[in-house]
Amino acid sequence: MSSLSTEKKTTGIDCKNYINGQYKDAVSSKIFENINPATEEVLGTVAEGSKEDVDLAVKAARRALNGRWKTMPLAERSKIIRRIGDIILERQEELANLEALDTGKPVSLANKIDIPRAAYNFHFFADYMTTLGTEAYQQDDQALHYALRKPVGVIGMINPWNLPLLLLTWKLAPCLAAGNTAVMKPAEWTPMTATVLAEICTEAGVPDGVVNLVHGFGPGSAGEAISQHEDVDAITFTGETSTGTAIMKSAADTLKKLSYELGGKNPNIIFADSNLDEVVETTIKSSFINQGEVCLCGSRIYVERPAYDEFLEKFVAKTKELKVGDPFADDTNVGAMVSKAHYEKVLSYMAIAKEDGGTILTGGKKAEGFAKGFFLEPTIVVGLDRQARCVREEIFGPIVTVIPFDLEDEVVAQVNDTHYGLSASIWTNDLRRTHRVADAIEAGIIWVNTWFLRDLRTPFGGMKQSGIGREGGLHSFEFYSELKNVTIKL
């Protein structure tokens, strides 16, 4: 039996709401337990926020919008936002440990990606905000028109559990850069790093009330209360497509501005002329990093027939080398699934793959050797047709399907046969084909001969039911600000 050293590294924290610069219990005094997915032990308690707590947070955010935050010089606001990033780096070890405890991800991954990127989100937008201008037009000798950029107001942020701090800061940094105030709700399964972030914001100099945090659940709880609140001006949501539908309905009565980053069923398209060793190395990451719990993971792998056997042989061999286990062990590649419910959902798809006629080449079950914790084996399935549920539905776990193809048109048609359109990876050395296929695929993010390579200035987001709007650079400011046009008659 493997012994998990998880709880020895650090302990969890109790998570309270954070309203107007102070930690607070829920108005109802209700709490719920936060479970470590690697040990099934209790990490701490979480304040169960509801409508009343959201109302207090929104009131604080509204007051702060018209306080010192409004008149603060741009350079000072930029400096505070930069300082948040600095403190995240100063507290990196603590934050990485909390993220690994909460999500079950390897702490090495949290240290390499989640926490540095969370800091960089603040550093990037602290710089970017100082470069922005707006439009001006002279209309002959009649008039001068110019646009002013204004904050939208109070922004509600509803977040998922897979990259908790990284994705929350991807929203909070541009929100603050554009002069808004925030009411954040982390996912109920991963409340810890958001709780620390609230305090970090105050330490960096963010005025009280600008950043507020309410914990809780979605329907009938804090999430729904944020989407219904009449004094929340906009909602930025990252999560499942079906939750996006529910939020849109709740937000309809008060006509909120919405930004959505939703689910995906992303394809990797591997042509036979690509360098298969390079392809396999990256495909291991795009399939199993963060236990496959990344919205950008490539879960449908299409391989041109001449390369199919060689790819599979290499891909299966490398997958078998991955070590599943203790998030705090140095040699762990794949940690625990985030919760019992999600673990059971992903496990059920391993059975569905077989029922639908698929063959499991490796994995397909609970990882052995763990008395406790939600560990699954990285899984490769072949032999499924395009109608199979594992090929069509977002599973969000360490399970991928591999399918051969013969013709470019045929693979493009299969790839586009989904209501998702988040990202795609194309592997080829043929320049003309690169342009043709990149143009034909219905997805917001296309990678060629790479995966997950990001520049925060570029537009990020999904087509079809994978999202609404784009984030990154100027695109983030388009969501987090309102343009006001002024016309002066000359």
Ligand code: NAD
């Ligand atoms: P989820 O939709 O279950 O939950 C996300 C958040 O919404 C949580 O905070 C939850 O409490 C809240 N919520 C749930 N129901 C609600 C309701 N009715 N009203 C208001 N709030 C509600 O998503 P998840 O399981 O936490 O995250 C996984 C999903 O997120 C996957 O589908 C994944 O693809 C997607 N995701 C997308 C991106 C992207 O950039 N496109 C990034 C990460 C994750």
